[in-house]
């Protein structure tokens with residue numbers, strides 16, 4: 001038989017995250033590898049979706065999402081970031097932020113276009129770039145200096161083929177929250193080199209220690225070149241519902257919407273209604289409560305990591321923590337993560353999953369978006385490493 005897989009299959013492989021989840025399930029361990037939050041869904045969101053199912057919300061919706069949801073998204077965006085979008089022409093509701101990102105790359109990037117990505121990166125960003133045959137250029141974040149970056153490194157990376165900059169704030173896996181000053185530097189850089197900015201703001205409501213999330217589109221001169229991507233997976237603990245969105249200038253949004261129609265047709269109709277109810281009915285106290293609740297989890301978990309001898313890089317946002325594994329046996333991050341799983345029954349992700357070329361070997365990432373009793377059990381088990 002002369003048949004074979006297409007060449008792109010080599011670019012998209014099973015992620016280490018899924019591999020660790022599978023291994024953890026086989027061992028009956030506590031899975032802190034995947035970013036699956038098992039915290040409760042707000043009842044109004046559940047009720048909204050249940051009512052929609054019972055009332056027959058069964059058919060395709062508009063390819064950019066139901067109008068009520070688009071309006072609720074722009075209202076929330078204005079309330080929290082100060083940026084106004086037009087619900088009719090500047091919002092594309094997609095199959096999660098993942099779907100929105102893929103459609104945005106399809107619409108705006110050509111084969112061979114370069115995109116600057118900060119490292120450590122979220123694996124889906126890089127794999128999705130590769131899936132559209134774009135080329136990631138890596139700029140390091142320095143763990144010893146609060147995950148800072150150097151403008152000189154950005155200048156050294158950029159070439160005439162560079163079309164975009166990708167940022168993720170708050171970031172997975174580092175937990176970095178880009179400051180206003182950093183965003184101003186990046187905005188100036190993007191304008192000077194005429195770049196798009198893709199900004200993944202999935203964890204916008206998970207910001208700790210009195211810091212604030214600043215949206216790139218709110219920076220002067222950035223709105224027209226920024227594609228803001230976010231969604232409700234994390235904010236409402238509905239990762240399996242697959243509701244996310246892109247917000248941007250209509251020149252880009254129209255084509256992003258056509259790709260969304262092609263790949264997904266629309267996001268799940270009754271679930272769009274459910275998250276609309278959440279966006280309409282939940283007040284600031286919900287969002288503030290979320291941040292406060294996760295800050296408690298962060299502090300509890302980071303204290304346990306420190307006690308277990310896995311030095312945590314305490315995150316400013318999102319719900320992951322990278323921890324140092326220098327003192328554990330094993331030559332690679334994968335071996336070290338396996339050691340932790342074997343010894344304690346707690347699954348993490350090898351740090352190498354977040355670096356392109358041999359980085360992250362002394363790091364593992366834990367997800368702390370777990371119900372308190374699960375997190376406490378994991379903390380207890382990790383102390384076996386002392």
Ligand SMILES: Cc1ncc(COP(=O)(O)O)c(C=O)c1O
Pocket residue numbers: 035095096097098099122168171172200202230231232233239242243244
């Ligand atoms: C940075 C980041 N963006 C996007 C996603 C996925 O979002 P969605 O479930 O909306 O596709 C994740 C999930 O882990 C993430 O960490």
